[in-house]
Structures are given as structure tokens and as C-alpha cells.
Amino acid sequence: MASLRALVLALLMGATALAQQTTFGVGRTPTAEEIRAWDISIGPTGEELPQGKGTVREGAQLYRSKGCAGCHGASAVDGRAPILKSKAPPNADVWARGRILPLRAPHATTVWDYINRAMPLNREGTLHPDEVYSLTAYLLFINDVIKEDEVLDATTLPRVKMPIGEDYARLPEWKPKSPRLKGYPQQQQQ
Numbered sequence: 001m002a003s004l005r006a007l008v009l010a011l012l013m014g015a016t017a018l019a020q021q022t023t024f025g026v027g028r029t030p031t032a033e034e035i036r037a038w039d040i041s042i043g044p045t046g047e048e049l050p051q052g053k054g055t056v057r058e059g060a061q062l063y064r065s066k067g068c069a070g071c072h073g074a075s076a077v078d079g080r081a082p083i084l085k086s087k088a089p090p091n092a093d094v095w096a097r098g099r100i101l102p103l104r105a106p107h108a109t110t111v112w113d114y115i116n117r118a119m120p121l122n123r124e125g126t127l128h129p130d131e132v133y134s135l136t137a138y139l140l141f142i143n144d145v146i147k148e149d150e151v152l153d154a155t156t157l158p159r160v161k162m163p164i165g166e167d168y169a170r171l172p173e174w175k176p177k178s179p180r181l182k183g184y185p186q187q188q189q190q
């Protein structure tokens, strides 16, 4: 058995070495421009954020003119797409205010990144950076995260304090032999 295992291992290692040496004649190295076009992730520090700025007021207008209201509802709680505004009062515990990205996200830059890469659905990638800043400002404002007169840009956006604070990374309480998550559907109670 041990020798069989050694044989399989040797074969696998051989295959890896072979794969590293062979070129299959497919694909090509992406150009610098292509990599730039794909490399759109914005991290918590916001260092990748583009120039531009946006306001709550412009965001409110864009929310209608860019079709967000058509799917998410005019008041952000009355559409067929997920609600974008918490129905709970601003002083309620953040975990009780709903799983809403512009409220629950650990970093405001994540909200910008999401809108920029994923919305409006079916027309992704069509928003100008100024428009993404404004829509982010509007959605943060209607969830009581920022004030109405705040201007968001590459400097101010990463400084926005999200209500969840450091709590998003809290470890669940767990004792040996207890289910990993309380009420988790697949978990049989013992």
C-alpha cells in the first residue's frame, strides 16, 4: 500500500513538472491595458479610488435617472430588487437594521466598489466615477451613515465610519459539540 502511494505521488509530481515545461499554444499574455481594465477592486484604504467627487443631492437625482428606482423602488424599500434603506430606526442595533450593503458593509469603499462593478444591473460599468461617488453618498445618507451635506471623494470616502465598526469580524461564541451556527438549517440538533 505504501509503495503504491509512493508511486502515485511520483507520477503526480512528474505530471506537474511536465505541465510546467509544456506550452499548449493557447491564450496570450494580457496587455497592460487589459489588466488595468480588470483591476478595479477598491480596498478598505481606498488607495485605488479614482479622482472625482459626489454629493447626496446629485445621488438622489441619479438614483432616479439611472434606473435604480425602477428596480429598488422610489423610496429604496418598495422595489422588486433588495431594499437599500433600513426600515429600523437609526439608533437600533446595527445587526437589527437589516443586511443592507450601504449600512452593514465594513468599509464605505466596499459600497463604492459594488455599485461601480455591479450596478445598474445589466448596464454594469456604465457609471462615471462622479456618479458612483454621488450614488454612494445618497445610499449612505438614507441609512443615516453620513450627513446630507457631506461630499465624498477619494480622501473622504475611506474615512466614513460605518456603523458596524470593528464588529463585522466578531467570532461567534462556540463550545465543543455545539452546532456551529444556531438554527443553521443543515445542522441537526444533538
Ligand code: HEC
Binding pocket: 063, 066, 067, 068, 069, 070, 071, 072, 081, 082, 083, 084, 099, 100, 101, 102, 114, 115, 119, 120, 121, 122, 135, 139
Ligand atoms: C435591473 C434591476 C436593477 C437596477 C436597474 C439596479 N439594481 Fe441594484 N440590485 C439589483 C439586484 C437584483 C440586486 C441583488 C443582486 C445580488 O444580490 O446578487 C441589486 C443589488 C444592489 C445593491 C446591494 C444590495 C445589498 O444590500 O446587498 C446595491 C447597493 C445596489 N443594487 C445599488 C444600485 C444602484 C445605485 C443602482 C442604480 C445605479 C441599481 N442598484 C440599479 C437590481 C437592480
